[in-house]
Amino acid sequence: MKVATWNVNSIRSRLDHATQWLQTNPVDVLCLQETKVVNETFPTAAFSELGYIAYIHGQKSYNGVALLSRQPLDKVQYGFAPVLGEDRVGDLDDQKRVIAGLWDDIYIVNLYVPNGSSVGSEKYEYKLRWLACLKEYLAALLTEHPNLNVCGDFNIALEDKDIYNSEGKEKHIMSSPTEREALKEVMAVGLKDGFRLFNDEGGHFSWWDYRTAAFQRNMGWRIDHHYLSAGLSDRALSCTIDLEPRRWEKPSDHTPVIMEYA
Incomplete structure (x- = not known):
């Protein structure tokens, strides 16, 4: 069983890329982020032709997540509120960033974590609350x-x-100590980094800035992850980063990360 995650940076702009990739990489579930469309305009038919059922949690122009599955998913939920209640969640579900569903005995949670803009900003504080x-x-x-x-x-x-290059990154968004500690707190509920189960080396990235020929120079960041509960990590067979879509014309700045299970 294979689960992939991919921030496509607009599904309308990257529809051909997504369908092309699925034809050569027919994963069981593809988790998309930054779809940037409302539910009604998500290109469901294009994925139905490939045998995928689309579960969509979108908004106009920003954010948006979706699950594409080769079989119907059970217990599909949108946002934090179905689990924690609206009183606890407050405004954190206003942006469409969370979707989850059950494939057999594996519950898949697809997230688009806020960027945070800059350390100390209002958006940074929102990220930490989130x-x-x-x-x-x-x-x-x-x-x-x-x-x-x-x-x-x-x-x-x-x-x-x-x-x-980590020099000076303690003051940089996406690598500040407070953000890292917040993510470690999330993992402390009982999650392991799927990629690090198989590869402990640096130099493996999933996102490259569009500027300064960053991809060609491999000046990237690994910010797209699979985190696994203890029992599921025992069933993990591999976790790989597919660089090929980042080489295509007008690509997303992210590339797919694939988790495979026994």
Whole structure:
């Protein structure tokens, strides 16, 4: 069984890329982020032709997440509120960043974590609030779903080796100590980094800035992750980053990360 995560940076702009990739990489579930369309204008038919069922949680021009599955998913939920309640979640579900569903005994959570803009900004504080809510959400989910695959664009490089050059990054968004500690708190509910189960080296990235020929120079960051509960990590066979779509014309700045299970 294979689950992939990919921030496509607009599904309308990258529809041909997504369908092309699925034809050569027919994963069981593809988790998309930054779809940037409302539900009604998501290109569902293009994926139906490939045998995928689309579960969509979108908004106009910004954010948006979707699950594309080769079989119907059970217990599909949108946002934090179905688990934590609206009083606890407050405004954190206004942006469409969370979707989850059950494939057999694996509960897949697809996330688009806020970027945070700049350290100390209002958006940074929002990101930290969002991550605190995420921790509660995942802890609650684990009580019902012990096999948890949490994936998506986390907008955080957890370690220095996840960045091409970590010098000065303690003051940089996506690598500040406070963000990293917040993500470690999320993982402390009982999650392991799927990629690091198989590869402990630096130099492996999933996002490259469009500027300064960053991809060609491999000046990237590893910010797209799969985090696995303890039982599910025992079933993991591989976790790979597919660089090929980043080489295509007008690509997303992210590339797919694929998790495979026994």
